[in-house]
Structures are given as structure tokens and as C-alpha cells.
Amino acid sequence: MIKKLVIVFVAFFALQMNAQEGTASPYSFYGIGSLKFKGTVENRSMGGLSIYTDSIHVNLRNPASYVGPDLKTFNNENRPVKFSIAASHNSINLKADSGSEKTSATTVDYVAMSMPLGKKLGFGLGILPYTSVGYKLEDLNSNNQVVNRYRGEGGLNKAFVGFGYQITDKLSAGIDFNYNFGTIQNTAIAFLYDDGIPIQYQTREENRSELSGLNINIGLTYKTKVNDELELQSGVTFSPKSDITSRNTRIFGTILINEQNGQELLINSINADLETQGLDKTNLTLPSRFSFGTGIGAPRKWFLGAEYTFQNTSEFSNPIVTIDNATFVNASSIAIGGFFIPDYNSFSSYWKRATYRAGIHFENTGLEINNEKINEFGISFGVGLPVGKWFSNANLGLEVGRRGTTNQNLIQENFVSFQLSLSLNDRWFEKRKYN
Template sequence: MIKKLIVVFICVFALNINAQEGTASPYSFYGIGSLKFRGTVENRSMGGLSVYADSIHLNLRNPAYYTGKNIKLFDNESRPVKFAVGASYSDLNLEAASGSEKANATTFDYLALNVPMGKFGLGFGLLPYTSVGYKLESLNDAGDAENRYRGEGGLNKAFVGLGYQITENLRIGADVSYNFGNVQNTVIEFVYDDQGELTQFQTREDNRSDLSGLNVNFGIAYTDMLTEKLELMASATYTPESNLTSNNTRSFSTIVINDITGQEFVFNTIDADLVANGLNKTDLTLPSRLSVGAGIGQPRKWFAGAEYTYQNTSKFANPIFNIANSTFENASSVAFGGFYIPDYNSFSSYFKRVVYRAGFRFEGTGLNINNESINEFGISFGVGLPVGRLFSNANVGVEFGQRGTTNQNLIQENFFNLNISLSLNDRWFMKRKFN
């Protein structure tokens, strides 16, 4: 049944959408779900910019930033151990040619730790890679339910990486990620008799794909003082193409739906023979990704930069996920952002030590439906609030944006994201000195 869908959004004359998993986006129907942003709240508050890095914040997008120069506070002997955890809330207004609906979702974003080791730096953590969460209903010409679509799950990423300081200005790094998770979707096809009454039994198709695989990410970063006050930062990351193994199951059930509660009662189930079609175990291609960026600023005062990312999404392929009238094309994005600190060392005013961030981004997601490219735009703002000692801080960011279009009977998402994180620092390793 999934395979014969022309496209969910062609026949969406009515929407019934609730919060699901880590996303409520109907576009998570495609592939292995909506791609989650790999980065901290600090990055997201600057339009997704990941060029900038300092000694007190984690950078999850470039493993070269796991290391860096020792800081004066620690007698130039070491750097702080950095810990970061983040979560977000999304509120969506979904618009179609026939009307609009609202949806929301709350999700864990990342948990990561960065440990200094001389010229090396070790980073590891856990974060979601993709997320699936939708509940859609289409109506027939008579205004009755024709199909109901549900999906949940997603892919998670556990990573470990190492950065190395080659010179005072140049550092490199690499991380290895183990991707794991599952994608589940359900389709119910409603059947009516000649009088237009719902028949007693309906048909439900259940699909599940358990995914796993490894991929690597390489990074390089360069920093240099152009003048006594002006600093240049430039970085690049590259993720080669990799594969995921997808173990797939599919079943068809005869069900009865309670008209009052909506509860589904299964009468019998038949498992599809995916082995005969070679679909029980398939390989999914994760496309390569290249990102380059640069910026300038005054240390502990301000920074402004830009970043371009290209992803070879047209290589994404897995027969079990193929859906008619939807394809993947190469994706790209551009981000601009920065921050400003009124007075980093102020003792008289707390708000002068607050970091004020802003940025915006344009993104071609790589998804194409009915020959319509799905694009995304976002503008973001945020603050870094100093807490405790050793430069620890709480970060709050908001983002307003838009994804998709109402052309070709598709859906346009107008979203608001609230992002919150803690960035904590401590000194674990200290040389003992004796007089």
C-alpha cells in the first residue's frame, strides 16, 4: 500500500496531526525522516554557523575543534573539560490549499563531552540523526476518510572523535559514528459499501525498517590574528558516502476500528514475503557532505561569519523507501551569523557579559515532490547566560522559519523552535606544584 501512494500530500484534503517522537513534520514521511541539526544551541542561534569555536563551548560539527590552545586561566597548561546537553520544542502551523492545522513536538537534541589531552582532544556523545513523526488523514470526494498514515521512529548517532593541534593556528580531527534506530509506518485504507457506509473490516499495512551502520567525519580548522584585535577563523568538514543496513518487515492486517475511541482491533495478520523480492535486507546510501566556512571577529567581543554546505543527496537510495512522484536531489545550504558581547569582563553588569547571537539560513533540503523542490528558510536569535564558575552558561535560542510550499497540493510549514542547553566546564586535570 505504501508503494502505491502517488504522494501523501496530493490527496491531503484534510489534516489530523499530533505531536510524535522528535518531530511533527509531514515531510518526515520521506526516506528515513527529517534530518536533525547536528550542532549546539549556540550554533543554531547563529543560523547554524559552526565556523566559530572557543575554549568553553563544544562544537559538534567539526571534530578539529575537540582540541585547541591552552588557556591563561589554567597557566597555559590545559583546557577545561566541556559538557553540553540540549533539547528543543517545535511549534508548527501547517498550511495546505484546503486549510491549516497546528502541531508540536519536543525532543532531546544532544549529550556530549569533550576532554582535553595535551595537544589532543577527545569528544564523544549521543544525538538524534533523523526523526519520523506524523499522523495524516486524506479524504475522498464525499468528505469521508480514505487513507490514514502514521509514522514514528528515527535514526540516532553515537559518536567518538579525536582532534589534534598541529600548530598554534592549525588543527585537524575525525570522528566515527554508529548510526542506529528504526523507522515504522502504518497505512489504513478505508473501504465503503455502495451506500457510502464504512464496512466492518478495514485493511492496515505495517512497515518497519531497523537501521544500523557506521560513518566518519573529517574536519580541519585554521585560526590566525590578522591584526592585534582582528581574528580570522576558517574551517571545513567532509563526510564520505557510507551505507546503512536496513532489515525490513511488512505485514497486512484485517482490523476493526472502534468508532468512538478509534482503537484498532486486529482479526488476522499476514506477513509479506519480502525475501522473494529481495527487500528483507537492503542497503541504504548515506550521501557525502562537504561544508566550508570562514569569519572574522574580535576575541571575546564579536564575530561574524558565513558557511556553505553541499550534500550529494541524489545518491540517497533504498528500494524499501521508494515512493512515486518523490525523488532526492543534491542539497545545499548557506548560513550567516555571529555574536556580540558588550563587555566580557564586566563586574558591574551581568547583562554586559551575556552573549547575544543572531543568524539566518537558506536550505535546499534535497527532497523533491511532484517536481517541486522542498526548501527551507530560518532566522534565529539567542543568548548565552553566564552561570556558576569556569565560564559555564545556559543557552536559549529561538528560530522562526518556513519549509515547503502549498504549490502542487503540498504543505507549507511555518515553524517556531525554542532551543535550550547547558554548557558546563570544569578542570579535571591539574599539575601539582611544589615549592
């Protein structure tokens, strides 16, 4: 059954990825968009904590998770094939000194799978939207008239294949090879007035960037018994700095705007000569990223951990776009979270077999606008519900948080995110007992 679901979900994801608008955040105006992927639903339900690994869930933040101990259910002969897909709905209340507005976005977040390739080797692959651009902004003059109107859409997607290797019973390592690709489109309209009355024609600038590039993510996990009851888990990941090629086009146009419905009618246009400026093909620098975390718990009962992430965002550059009032500085985040299972082997109560998760995170996004840091804070909750066999489960997550500030005429986002994932397991490789 899982093999059929893989085909259906991959086809569905491929269609949705090009159609969906993954964010409604005004802060996606900067750089290559807002970070869309923050871990699996299980990770996000624990405040973004990604150091915990087990044999029945896909962990997309650390490729060392592709390997692990064989299951007793499988007679200690192999591990399950794991498949996961997730979607989310984000509701955002945008608050500014001048007022507030509500917006929302529903997206498919990732589809991935991992499988054993032997006693000590594992393999993973998947695809996910990594960053997302989706904004509609306006500048107003003292007469409350529109001076500039900005729109943007698109983002950066990531397709990956990875391998994990069990070095010892306690230590495993892994590496992901990522292909980054996507399109970002930005539109800016400048409005002119004659004695307070809009002139007949306005000017529109359209920028389009086709992105592509490669990078890697390296991970380590370490597990050891503290005593008969407790187990210590630690994880480390590192992504070195890399470049993404951006092929750019820019079109200037004269437009006529329908006052009734806002539709834009193109009168004439001209392509900008970016080649002469050396901007037809540019390199964007993706910053390096390092994370480390550790935690302690009783296997199949509870876990509590913390994780610190540092991203050298000051390395980011995009020659095609320069914004005077915004800069990138180094980013960092702290996640604290864990889970609790009342009785994973209970026959009398379904809810005792469920996994209950919670967490909290604090983040400096690395973006500064008008000398104000754009920070994020969130608390999250989740539950993993057993479904089917081989320890498959459905995971529900809820995250409530705040991003940004109203200082310096900026916008504060108060967001609520609902997430759903299916974590499905199956046994594809089974040793023959008889010939």
C-alpha cells in the first residue's frame, strides 16, 4: 500500500509546488524569501528540535537519521522503509501603526522517504519548498495615496538525496546532496499624480530570477545509555557556504490600471540590457549553517532537549537587488522541547499510545530593517496518533508565534500555523526463511 501512496503523493506534490503561494509575509520581500522549511511536523511540534531520531520517523534536518537499530518487531533483521508527507495552513495577522490586516496561506510542505541499504547503510530522498516569496505591499504619501506598489511570488525549492552510515552502535553520520531550484518574480509600480489626480499611465518594473545550484548538509548523531532507564542523544549538522546561479530578466512597461478592478493593461514594454551591466547572470551566496543540540530521555517514554543553530547570514548577497534600509546580519535560534508517551504498548487505551509533543523557540532571523532586528518567538504543541501497522502515525501540530515589530513603521506578524503529516512505515526487505 505504501508504494502506491508514494507515487500518488509525489505526483500531487509536483503539481502543488508550482501552484502554491507558500507565504503571505511582507518580510519575504527581502533576500530570496522567508524560510519555509523548519523541520518535519514532529520537529516543529517540539519547538523546532531536530536532534531526536528513531526508527519510525523521517528526520529531514539530519541525514545521519537514515540509519539506526533494527526493530525487534522485524526479528532484529532490518529497519522499516519510512515515508512522510506534510501540509500546513498559516493564518497571519499583520499589525502596523496605521492598522491591521489578516491573511493566510495553505501549502504542501515536504514529501520524503528513507530506506535501509544494508545493516549499516541508509538512504533518503525528498523534495520540499525551502524559501517562499509572497507579498503585496504599498507605500502611501501624506494624502494617503499609493506611491509605490510591490508584489512578489515564488521561492527556492530543494530536492535531495542522502546517505547515512552507522559508524558504531552509538555514532552515525550522514550527508545530503541538495539541488536548489526555483523562480522569484518581483513587480514594482510607481504612481504619479497631477494635482492629486493619478495620471493616465503608470510605470511598472518586472524582475524575474531563475535560480539553481548545489549544496550539501552533513550530520552526526550520538546515542548512549546513561543508566538502565535513561538515554542521552546529541546531534550536529553543518551546511557550508554555497552559491546559487541566478539568471535574471528585467522588463520596464507602461501600463493603464482599471480603477474598478485594479487590472493592469500593458501599453508598451522594453527589456532592460542586464548583460551590459553584468547582471544577466549573477551568483547568490547561501550562508553556512551550524546546529548542535543534546537531550535526555527514557526510550519510548519521554524526551527533553535543547538545540542551538547559528547561520552566517551576513554572507548572503544578491547583486540584482539592493535595498537601502535593510541589511543581513548573522542569525541564530534556540529551540527547547520534547515529547511524552503515557504507555506506547497499551492495549486498553488508544490515547496512551499517542505521542504528545511541546516546545518553544527564540530566533533572530538575521534581517535588520531601519536598524530594527526582526526576531521571532513561538510556542508549539503536537500529537502523534498511531495509524495502521508497523508503527505508522498521523502527526498534528499547532504553532503560535510572533515575528517582527511595529517600531520604525514596520509590521508585526502574529501567526497561527496548523500542520499535518503522515509518517508511514512498511517492510520491503525481508529475509527468506525457506528456499
